[in-house]
Amino acid sequence: MKLTPEQIDRLYQFTRQHYVEWYDLQTELVDHLANAIEQQWQENPKISFEDALQVEFKKFGIFGFMEVIKEKQIALGKKYKKFVWNELVQFFTIPKIIFTLLLTLLFYYLFHLLFSKDLLSAFHLLIAFIGFIFAFRINSKYQKYKKEKGKVWYLEEMIKNYSFMLFFGYLPFQLGNSLLRLDFNSDGIIGFMVFFTVIFYLCLFIIVFEIPSKAEDYLKETYPEYALENVN
Amino acid sequence: MHKKIMHIFVIQFRLMKNSQLYKGSLNTIIMKLLEEQGRMYGYEITQKVKEITKGELNITEGALYPALHKLEAEGLLDVEVEKVDNRLRKYYKLTEKGTTETVNRLAELEEFIKNMQTIVNPKLSY
Numbered sequence: 001m002k003l004t005p006e007q008i009d010r011l012y013q014f015t016r017q018h019y020v021e022w023y024d025l026q027t028e029l030v031d032h033l034a035n036a037i038e039q040q041w042q043e044n045p046k047i048s049f050e051d052a053l054q055v056e057f058k059k060f061g062i063f064g065f066m067e068v069i070k071e072k073q074i075a076l077g078k079k080y081k082k083f084v085w086n087e088l089v090q091f092f093t094i095p096k097i098i099f100t101l102l103l104t105l106l107f108y109y110l111f112h113l114l115f116s117k118d119l120l121s122a123f124h125l126l127i128a129f130i131g132f133i134f135a136f137r138i139n140s141k142y143q144k145y146k147k148e149k150g151k152v153w154y155l156e157e158m159i160k161n162y163s164f165m166l167f168f169g170y171l172p173f174q175l176g177n178s179l180l181r182l183d184f185n186s187d188g189i190i191g192f193m194v195f196f197t198v199i200f201y202l203c204l205f206i207i208v209f210e211i212p213s214k215a216e217d218y219l220k221e222t223y224p225e226y227a228l229e230n231v232n
Numbered sequence: 233m234h235k236k237i238m239h240i241f242v243i244q245f246r247l248m249k250n251s252q253l254y255k256g257s258l259n260t261i262i263m264k265l266l267e268e269q270g271r272m273y274g275y276e277i278t279q280k281v282k283e284i285t286k287g288e289l290n291i292t293e294g295a296l297y298p299a300l301h302k303l304e305a306e307g308l309l310d311v312e313v314e315k316v317d318n319r320l321r322k323y324y325k326l327t328e329k330g331t332t333e334t335v336n337r338l339a340e341l342e343e344f345i346k347n348m349q350t351i352v353n354p355k356l357s358y
Contacts, residue, residue: 071298
């Protein structure tokens with residue numbers, strides 16, 4: 001006996017109820033549960049769909065799908081970092097290196113200009129404030145999108161909900177502030193701060209603009225079923 | 233009461249058996265199976281292991297999928313998706329890197345077993 005399309009839908013609903021919010025993970029778990037339930041029906045045709053489902057869910061242990069979600073997050077996080085790294089390397093190739101150098105110069109002068117504790121503190125607060133506002137906006141926009149679409153992929157969420165990174169936008173200025181308080185105002189320290197700042201803002205640029213603009217390609221590369229789904 | 237305690241002991245023992253020693257080998261077991269079978273999906277792997285070990289070794293669902301996703305992230309496994317019976321099925325297979333790694337890990341495991349035998353049963357080694 002095979003599961004009906006309605007029962008498959010119920011399985012998707014079941015995974016959502018157990019905090020699996022992403023379509024890629026849901027799909028794999030639905031297939032697993034469906035196979036297991038069909039196997040139970042072969043051995044005992046009388047068992048009801050819901051009872052069989054409960055039996056199978058218990059096999060995942062007391063934490064349910066949590067362990068599966070956690071590991072998936074780590075695995076995809078690694079993948080995401082690789083995307084950022086690959087994009088970052090691009091900024092040190094011939095066409096973009098001029099941009100990188102200009103950015104470095106800009107920050108070098110900015111830090112020289114701001115080399116007073118008060119100005120740097122003010123700048124740090126301003127960036128933090130802007131970062132917070134954007135982070136909240138991006139997050140609420142994403143949550144709305146997720147609710148409307150109903151079907152999001154885990155990697156898609158990592159790509160589109162980059163609000164967490166905006167919270168840290170002030171970090172280079174925070175670092176500058178702390179170093180100043182220690183009275184390190186040598187060229188070496190400024191050089192280090194500039195280097196850190198450039199890399200940091202390049203990463204931020206990649207996360208906010210570059211990767212979301214290529215989201216489609218990344219999703220297709222990661223999920224073979226992504227293309228399959230969008231045809232149907 | 234006595235029976236209940238015994239029952240708990242048996243469960244504890246089974247859990248230990250299924251997690252402590254085998255946990256480190258789970259990845260190797262998965263890779264070995266994929267090397268033999270070509271490609272498999274999650275449920276198929278749990279069933280196959282049960283079948284081969286006649287039910288002695290039970291891969292838990294909560295451990296299998298994390299292991300698969302980790303191996304995939306390490307570039308050792310590749311995935312294919314097909315529509316089967318109204319639903320999508322995700323198949324795993326070894327990548328080239330995965331195939332090489334399987335050979336290494338199996339050799340390592342064999343060495344380990346050999347050493348363990350020597351330690352547990354020293355007389356046999358002479």
